[in-house]
Amino acid sequence: MNQEDREKTCLPPLRAAPGFARVPAEALRFIAGGCSSRTVPRDRILYEKGHRPRSFYLLLDGRVKLAVLSADGAERVLDIVLPGQTFGESAAFLGQPCPLYAQALANCRLLVIEVARIRRALERWPAVASAMLTLLAERNQRLTMDLEACCLHSAAQRVTGYLLREASSVADSPDAGLVVLPAAKTVVASSLNLSAETFSRELHALAHRGLVTVQRREIRIPSLQTLRGLLAIELPRNASPSPPPRAG
Numbered sequence: 001m002n003q004e005d006r007e008k009t010c011l012p013p014l015r016a017a018p019g020f021a022r023v024p025a026e027a028l029r030f031i032a033g034g035c036s037s038r039t040v041p042r043d044r045i046l047y048e049k050g051h052r053p054r055s056f057y058l059l060l061d062g063r064v065k066l067a068v069l070s071a072d073g074a075e076r077v078l079d080i081v082l083p084g085q086t087f088g089e090s091a092a093f094l095g096q097p098c099p100l101y102a103q104a105l106a107n108c109r110l111l112v113i114e115v116a117r118i119r120r121a122l123e124r125w126p127a128v129a130s131a132m133l134t135l136l137a138e139r140n141q142r143l144t145m146d147l148e149a150c151c152l153h154s155a156a157q158r159v160t161g162y163l164l165r166e167a168s169s170v171a172d173s174p175d176a177g178l179v180v181l182p183a184a185k186t187v188v189a190s191s192l193n194l195s196a197e198t199f200s201r202e203l204h205a206l207a208h209r210g211l212v213t214v215q216r217r218e219i220r221i222p223s224l225q226t227l228r229g230l231l232a233i234e235l236p237r238n239a240s241p242s243p244p245p246r247a248g
Contacts, residue, residue, distance in 0.1 A: 010035035013060050013111055018084050019135045027125040034117025038110045046102040046110075047088070053098060055112045056088040062108030063182050066100045067190070077190035079142070080105070080182050086113075086135055093132075105183045150193040158192045159202040160231045163212065167221055177221035185217075 011032040014020055020028060040046060047053060049068065057064075064081040078100060081087045091098040092115045121128045149158050167177030181188050189199035203219070206212045211227050213220045221227055 006035055007032045009037055010111055014058070014113075016084075017058055017086075017111075019058075019086055019138075020131055023127055023131050024125055027121050027128050030124075031113065031117055031121050031128070034114040036112045038112055040104045040108045040110070042104055042106050042108075044104045044108075046104065047098055049099065049101045050097045051091075052095065053088055053092045054116065055114050056086055056092040057102075058086050058111040058113060059083050060109040060111060062110075063105035064108060065103050065105050065183065065187055065191075067103065068100055075190060076193070077187055078146070080187065080191055082182060087139075089132075089136060089139070093136075105187065146191075155194055155198050156202050156205070157231065158194065159199060160206070160227060162188075162192055163206075163219060163221060164224065164228055164231060167224060169224075175223050175225055177224045177227075179219040179221070181217040181219070 007029055011029060014028055014032050014035065015025075020031075023031070046057070046064065059081050061083055064087065065077050066079040066081065066087060067075050067077045069075055079087070081102075087102065088098065118128065118132065122132070149161060153161065163177075163179050166179045168179070170176040170178055185199055186196040189196045192199065194202075203212065203214050206227075207214050211221070211223075211230065213222075
């Protein structure tokens with residue numbers, strides 16, 4: 001595929017990605033000329049720990065987990081990548097081995113973005129530098145919040161905080177929320193540093209109190225305000241509050 005074909009294929013999804021929204025059109029076309037599209041089936045490993053990448057990824061469709069394995073083979077999921085998010089940036093920019101492995105949780109469609117192309121764009125367009133800094137800062141912010149939750153919060157607080165963070169608002173009921181788990185409960189639980197049994201137990205405890213209803217991967221929250229108030233009471237002093245729900 002030549003550069004012109006790459007631009008035509010890769011420019012539309014790149015333009016639609018939130019992380020590139022403020023990049024000038026000329027810079028986006030230049031970056032798209034160094035991109036390629038890739039599709040991978042469910043369960044495919046995208047890269048292993050220790051891999052030295054020259055590109056990073058923008059997920060267009062599907063789900064990807066970023067995880068590590070302990071010496072005894074136990075898995076710890078550190079993040080679940082959703083469409084519109086990028087991953088693998090840090091190792092690619094630093095030229096260092098990946099500290100995690102990435103695996104498709106569903107059939108995925110991705111954009112592969114060459115770091116060499118990004119570096120050239122950084123020299124020509126300051127807005128590209130701002131976009132890359134924002135991408136990395138947002139990833140760091142999420143990981144810091146996850147670390148805080150693992151170190152300071154109980155299982156109940158982690159599950160409640162996760163629901164509030166991931167809830168989408170419901171159009172006909174502004175105080176209601178909906179969470180669709182992006183992966184199996186075992187994967188979501190691991191991302192919260194919980195066992196699947198503990199995650200399910202905490203969900204059932206919230207359901208027993210009438211704070212949520214659970215149907216497979218759909219979790220409905222009748223009152224976000226009530227759930228947020230519960231979390232505020234239970235959180236330790238100085239802990240970060242949960243952000244408002246995402247627009248549905």
